[in-house]
Amino acid sequence: MRVGVLTGGGDCPGLNAVIRGVVRKGIQEYAYEFVGYRDGWRGPLEGDTIPLDIAAVRGILPRGGTILGSSRTNPLKAEDGVRRIKENLAKHEVDALIAIGGEDTLGVATALSGEYGIPCVGVPKTIDNDLSATDYTFGFDTAVGIATEAIDRLHTTAESHMRVLVVEVMGRHAGWIALHSGLAGGANVILIPEQRFEVDQVCKWVTSRFRATYAPIVVVAEGAMPKDGDAVLKDGTLDSFGHVRLSGVGEWLAKEIEARTGKEARTTVLGHVQRGGTPSAFDRWLATRFGLHAIEAVRDGDFGKMVALQGTNIVRVPISDATSKLKTVDPKLYEEAGVFFG
Amino acid sequence: MRVGVLTGGGDCPGLNAVIRGVVRKGIQEYAYEFVGYRDGWRGPLEGDTIPLDIAAVRGILPRGGTILGSSRTNPLKAEDGVRRIKENLAKHEVDALIAIGGEDTLGVATALSGEYGIPCVGVPKTIDNDLSATDYTFGFDTAVGIATEAIDRLHTTAESHMRVLVVEVMGRHAGWIALHSGLAGGANVILIPEQRFEVDQVCKWVTSRFRATYAPIVVVAEGAMPKDGDAVLKDGTLDSFGHVRLSGVGEWLAKEIEARTGKEARTTVLGHVQRGGTPSAFDRWLATRFGLHAIEAVRDGDFGKMVALQGTNIVRVPISDATSKLKTVDPKLYEEAGVFFG
């Protein structure tokens, strides 16, 4: 049995831990061989491989990034993409594929596995934690930890100065990182993409916080939008840097708060810092177990499935379950956090 | 409505986050008043209180320990214990109690709530993660993170020298911390209390590791015991420091490995370092939500219940569910980790 492995989409702490889990168990317990495909779906599409054995996965557990490289190549949009993949898999004598990735990568795996009969097992990956069918994805806990530590540090300054501190964290379509880090960091306002915010309400919270104690900390997901967001976009303020990559809401909000409350505001934009570095212990545990269970699914011939976390158990679900619907923040959870606003 | 709050047993990162969640929501949403009881059950037993309001819980979210203090006082073993507690609750006009603690503390809450009609809500706490009915307890993730970071650091030395490195971590009766940190840290041997180990097998793993790459790292729970443990105890080697508090197995094992393999071995004993300091983001999130849901249970008059984590949901279960049975490591999980041994 020869198994191909690839990682697609944005990088995420834990990818290497998955690869290591797959390879260690596959070789030691099942005597499988492995083929590493480079840069996501570009690897099988172009036949670009690297050796993947015990030596290749040594020492990679604590390392962020992915030794296989990544890309956003979509073979379904490439000419003759499926045929070329089939040919390459045949050439490399690969019997099954493990695809580690998010919505796009897994979407391809669903199609290949279903319509085209290529045996695929999926491993869900998204730092934003917005994939359905799994309680958590690896990388998310690491990102929340980094954002929380940043908020912790800001409290010090908040205590000594009369400034509003705005922290922009990741989350284009779902506010999980903002919600968890904001709650864990004791933020005074948390703004998520799922609910458009009113700047005036933010200013009220900010002002009431100043009265009660000291300077407020506002956590805002990069994808959060003001209620009057369209107007904002029209006059170009957000558009200039915000439209394409949805970043910049932090800086924009800080200026609005300054203008409306007369208080100085400062912005921290964590950016890619959140998706880098060594995975947290939780993410290593989750990613390692995902790897062990993915190769078990291969052994069982259980294709078209994805490993997922439910409670403390790793289960298998159809890959399509994960990608059919974005897992956004439950309004009740956001409301629950609201007791700490202001 | 006046609610008493107490924390019992060993300290654990996240206790203060629970207290803050309880008080913030209780005051802001339900207009309750609070009475802080000092040092676990000693507080209501002796009528020892401290003020517990919004000001008292300000800034405590990221702080380890407990602002209420803790103890192992068991009022059921004190003369007239129940009567004295009832009198004090009446004197302080306390209508309900929230007891945050482990097996012993919650055991008292079960009894008081059941036989004696004192309205109690429980919040489970154990750094060892060995309480049933909840997927995780707060403090555990923090402890695993600290132990994992220590193992990470040891890899450096292991790569440069030919030494066996033994790390003793917490876990008297359950090996959760050893299992999770050992897996997350890439340990070569993990020893847990649930399964007596053979020193010769450990030495075999150690020796094979030396042959394959470099120096091995052995993670051993403080409560792990060799198969010939009784003999060991009899000749006093472990007994001198091990019997009373079950520590010392790390140092003992290092010497055995040295004697049997001829390789130098070094020990790290993390001790209380694992239960101190700021809680991880995960633990703050979990503890805060436990607090919010505990006060909700009080409001619902749902006494004799304990909050618990199931998947990503906080649910309520009978307190007695948590304490009736120790949650030990599932043999299958331990076996799953075995692929990385040696």
Add this chain to the structure above:
Amino acid sequence: MRVGVLTGGGDCPGLNAVIRGVVRKGIQEYAYEFVGYRDGWRGPLEGDTIPLDIAAVRGILPRGGTILGSSRTNPLKAEDGVRRIKENLAKHEVDALIAIGGEDTLGVATALSGEYGIPCVGVPKTIDNDLSATDYTFGFDTAVGIATEAIDRLHTTAESHMRVLVVEVMGRHAGWIALHSGLAGGANVILIPEQRFEVDQVCKWVTSRFRATYAPIVVVAEGAMPKDGDAVLKDGTLDSFGHVRLSGVGEWLAKEIEARTGKEARTTVLGHVQRGGTPSAFDRWLATRFGLHAIEAVRDGDFGKMVALQGTNIVRVPISDATSKLKTVDPKLYEEAGVFFG
């Protein structure tokens, strides 16, 4: 003997450690009494004090910020400022002042100590490390550590994607934080305020880095300016957010790099995160020793002096030595680091 203590200017990890050192030694060894002045020079100007004894400094060693509060109040610019301070010191029976602060705070101390005969001892403080006469100021090591950790994390992403990563760090007038964190983090380009940079040169380094290995990391001090900075300011791009507080160069540079090289660029703006949180061990050591030696200077009646670090020794220098000249990055040091550019 009664000694007043105040902290002025921006907050900086280690302020509390200084205060603790002063108070512990002053009370335990010299039996002095202390008066805490609130919010820098505003305290003695307006007679605003807080108690400062052993209990007040308990547990503050690891805490960022300052228990005394801070401000930028300049009593020399206040009407009758000096007279009011003298009156308040007399009223509080304060015999000497310890002023902990940067250029502005110490400038006032110099004047009060010199022209107006108010016995002052100074403790230098600047997170930017740009005060003369001392090898280092506390807070700097902490800031460098935080920035370095962020750069470390970005390497992961840089390895997996083809993006330019720009990190904006503190340093308006001096590039010490950029230089040290850039060198410690293995950045590919470091830009400091002391030397105007050419965007085209930056793009050359970026491009050559892509060819050699993977994505480049650019560390830029907030005060760094392009050679054509005036033009930039004129057309308003920088001016809109850069002029007032000299921030924004990171975001601006990322866009320029994108436009000129065709590579995607992402920005991280660490902001106040760098000056918050617990001080590093080095900073606690330095700040504690500054405190111990400052109170010793008071005991010796050695006023108009400031404590300073020279090698591993704490010495005393005239306060004016520290404030007469900004300590900027030695061009030779910057050149030395240049071997790692590109």
Add this chain to the structure above:
Amino acid sequence: MRVGVLTGGGDCPGLNAVIRGVVRKGIQEYAYEFVGYRDGWRGPLEGDTIPLDIAAVRGILPRGGTILGSSRTNPLKAEDGVRRIKENLAKHEVDALIAIGGEDTLGVATALSGEYGIPCVGVPKTIDNDLSATDYTFGFDTAVGIATEAIDRLHTTAESHMRVLVVEVMGRHAGWIALHSGLAGGANVILIPEQRFEVDQVCKWVTSRFRATYAPIVVVAEGAMPKDGDAVLKDGTLDSFGHVRLSGVGEWLAKEIEARTGKEARTTVLGHVQRGGTPSAFDRWLATRFGLHAIEAVRDGDFGKMVALQGTNIVRVPISDATSKLKTVDPKLYEEAGVFFG
């Protein structure tokens, strides 16, 4: 010009940063070639080399350990050692050697450089910071940081329980790590090898601490000895594990304190955790600069010299200056710290 590089003695965070600094500057600025010698002096003795070029040093800056490996081999004690080294250097066409190491490694470099005419440049390395002629050695700041973080964590437990917490840190002959981490961590007792301690005095401090506030933290260097240490050794208590490697004083002291004060005591033994993992930003800066200056000394033909830190400058001193005398803790510094005892 071909330059050999070796690392000897115990591992220490920063070794790789030195190697990288040497190689990057040597190749890019001087067009030198390099030969890596494996495992300290064993490398040139046995002619064991590894390639050392730009690719070999890529990504090693933040990694602990040493890519060259290390050993305690002393070629002066090997038969024909010097002749064999000379032959191997000739065979590899090596014109100069850079030896990175502590007392032993540098002692060999002194002899080879002086009596035997082998051109050597030294780079001082000791995690204990006990080499003369340099303000600090790299690795020390990292070790102090790790120990301080551990002490920070213990404070939490100390605040909630009535236990004595003993932390054993590195330092066989010099107490620098104990002194710095004890001061930075706010320990209540610090015990160093330079001054034999009286257990009764320790117990007095411990007891007075309990009265004043809460549980005391005792930091003890592994090489610290009680005044009645000989007696202790005679009855074997320390001897059993302490004689050979001077560890175990922490566990021993905890038991003595328990016996004499009746208070529970717990021990943390950090062990090799202190010398592992990524170097601190300070250590990376220092190690990188040591590397840059060492290769500069080679270019200048300035052999028999060692790079050293004096203030913020890197200077060159005779290697023999570093090794002639152990740099122990100045009694005045220890006395200065004494204000925080008890």
